Amino acid sequence: MSPGRRVRIGYGAGSVATGAFGTVPGLMLLPYLTDTLAVPALAAGAIVFLPKAWDVVLNPVAGRISDRSVDPRGPRRPWLLRAGVALAACFALLFAAPDLGSRTADAAWVLVAFLACATAYAFFQVPYVAMPAEITGSYEERTRLMTWRVAILAFTILLAGASAPAIRDAIGGRDGYRVMGVAMALLILAGALLAYRGTRSAPVGAVTPGAGSLRDQLRVVAGARDFRVLLTTFVLQALATGCMLAGVDYLAGDVLERDGAATVLFLCFVGPALLLTPAWAAIGQRIGKKQGYLLSSLVLAAGAAAVLPAAGAPAFLVFLAVGLVGVGYAGIQVFPLAMLPDVAAVDARRTGSSRIGVYTGVWTAGETLGLALGPGLFAVVLALGDYRSSDSGDVLQPDSAVTAITLGFSVLPALLVLLSLRWLRGYALDETEVDRVDA
Template sequence: MRKNPAEHYQTADADKVPVASKLIYAQGHLLSVIGNHVVMEMAGIILNVNLFVRPSLVGLAGTIFRLWSAFADPVVGNLSDNSRSTYGRRRPFIVLGALLCGFTFPLIWQVRREWGEFQVFSYFLVSSLIFYTAYAIFSVPYNTLAMEMSPDYHEKTRIMAWREMVGKTSFILVGWLFFFTESFKDPVSGMRWVSLGLAVLFIASGVLPGLFIKERFYKAASRQKKIPLRESLKATLSSGSFRMVMGMVVLTLIGSWSANYFGRYINIYYIFEGDTHAASVIEGWMRTAEMGAAVASIPMFTWLSRRFGKLSALKVNAGIVVFAALSRFVLVNPAHPWGMVANAALTGPGGTGVWIILGSLVADICDEDELKTGCRREGSYTSVLQLAITLGFSIAYLLSNIVLEQTGFDARLGSAQSASALTLMRGIYILLPPIAMIGMFWIISRYQLDEARCHAIRLELEQRRGKL
């Protein structure tokens, strides 16, 4: 770790983004986060627990529509990079995508109890494909816009921190959706009403960045040639630094999201023996505690990044993930249900720093790419990063549901789950995150794009094409 703060480069006033602009931009992360997670989060509850669709089919549907989204992302990213509209490269896509997300999200939850398993599966799959097409139109340009708000090494991290603060707060809402649906006489019908409220939120929050945030790099980018999709993808994937970031993303998702997916079933069937209402209350408080701790940790990670460097902050984040996972040996106990809430609070910071720092690293990589190619291609990098995120989610989701079924779990048994199934689920919940973090530490140790190198790249770029 670097110990002398004077060694760090200071952010110029011209590179600082006003707090109001950061906050307006961050509001779009409500749609970005909730839209990305809520379908996967609630599919198990609505389709498996309530409609008895097999976990393997739920996992297959999730894998198919997320893979569709993964391959739609680079197309949208390339279209956005090559756009030359009067309103910018990103903003028109953001507004259009937010509107489409709001209109299509409620369609997913129009499933009926009287339908057969294959009919529920087919409808859920097709409607989700429509929604995630709209989501790609919004999310790729939205996440790209963050990389274009400032050229400064540390200001990029601060922008990501504001975005993450709103994103983690929105996760509290996601955590209480289970409880909200259980508050209705029929949770399946309840999810239909909840989806309408979320649709309004998607539109209200999603259009704000598209209407009010300026694209700082647009003039410079508008003078560059348009790049074909295949050529852009080839150049993006040729970056060794970017491939390392994608590896860290996949390990994070497999290690944390897969474990958390099993955590929901642990909560319902191990802690509360099939009592979904009691489990929904604890889950709501779990997510509240987790995200409260996550938001509280954001200043710590921005300070660690500023004081010791982004890679050191990532190492601290990985260490927190390992500690929180191993604490489940003690805290996950049916005799003390609130131990799940305590563990969630320990987990929160470990799911925060990684997304602040990784987003900032990709912004640095875009500068390195401009130095090599002469083009600003934030859309391509964002879309391929989202492809990696989506692939990570898809792999985690499919494997989680297949493994869940292979443990012997059967939702129709309710509280009568076998002891072996519960033991296997608990083991995965505890041990998977530390295993994934071993790979994370290895990648961090090999990453080379540090603060000094990024500053040198910026100076060379400004000598070549002037300041942006």
């Protein structure tokens, strides 16, 4: 049964919340810590990473809880409202710390607030990602559902990624970060409310939670080979894009040294996704999801590698290279998110019990880990390059730091993406098998 365009758009609207939260901390939090609170790079990387590491533990638990939720609105939808409101409130606090007079106290505020954000996000993201496998049983319809989701996600990343630095820079200093945090919190709240309302007519179907303890179900999920190789591929690529996201502000300010370059880089990164997400979906229908995923991964790796000469190249060439990254990025969002419900649905049809929440809990835990390790890994690269933290962001960086920023934005992500393809080769699920099981 097709859920209809209204449900597709309504479901996709949830990406306003996930896109804003996934983008802004990855883009702004590390520079906020190193260049406004003067936290050393390694300590700042740990602050960005630790709350996300908590999500790795929490997400499978959130999935199991949503699997076992009983509500007339369905097992997933109520969590969009509850956790979405909590996430928006916690995010507003993340950048809203008063001047506590101590670098340690300021850093502790950020750590606690980010931990609260990560907890709320787990209970929003996991049920949200689980919904497509229950909304439709069609292999092709899941791709259409993901096309709307990724298109809205790309728009949100563009909006949040371009406007957050602009708001900060227009006001300046810590007040700029505070106002930016409130603005992004309102965006997150709008996405959660729209997704909750927009999916009210979505088919849910019968949800029969899998038997056994969480540990038993995790063991079964870990034994699903197609899921395992798909997750490994996706996590390595999330690590790569997390590195690039964390590096935008540094590449713009310390390598290109151009006012407004961060906004332009974001336009180049995300702009192509707004136009090419439907094109990637069409390519997937013609050559298959796996081959489409492979092709888009190679495009992203090529674009990342092309950023390597950034320090000595004209800025427009760097922007073109990042635009190529954006072309690939659109594809690596569409395909794995369309393949995940296939894997979970096949398991549910074969076993007669649903582990969809656990599957998506493990998936989002892996995604969270990759996106959290990305800034952390980039922070390690900064430290190795002798990056100098400050409370003003005006420190002249040594050549070693400029080189580290360039390598962390280009060669490192490209190698991670290429490495991920070693696991993608092992994915064997195709349309024939999905349709046979669904039948």
